[in-house]
Amino acid sequence: MYVCLCQGVTDGQIREAIYEGCCSYREVRNTLGVATQCGKCACTAKQLVRETLSDLHNAQTAIPQHPGFTHA
C-alpha cells in the first residue's frame, strides 16, 4: 500500500527502513523522503512508524539493550 503518493513510498518501505535502523519518524522521513511534499501522508506515516517500532520492540524484548528503544 502506498503511504506517500508524492514520493511513491509504501508501508513496506517504511517498515524496512525501521528494521534497518531508523528509530523515529524523523529518521524515516529523512531516509525515504516521505511527507516532504504535500504532507498529507504525515499522519499515516507517523502512525505506521509508531506501530512498527512497537512491534519491533515487542519482538526484541529478549534483547535487553537495543540502543533505539526505551522502556516506557
Ligand code: FES
Ligand atoms: S503524499 Fe506524502 S508528501 Fe504528499
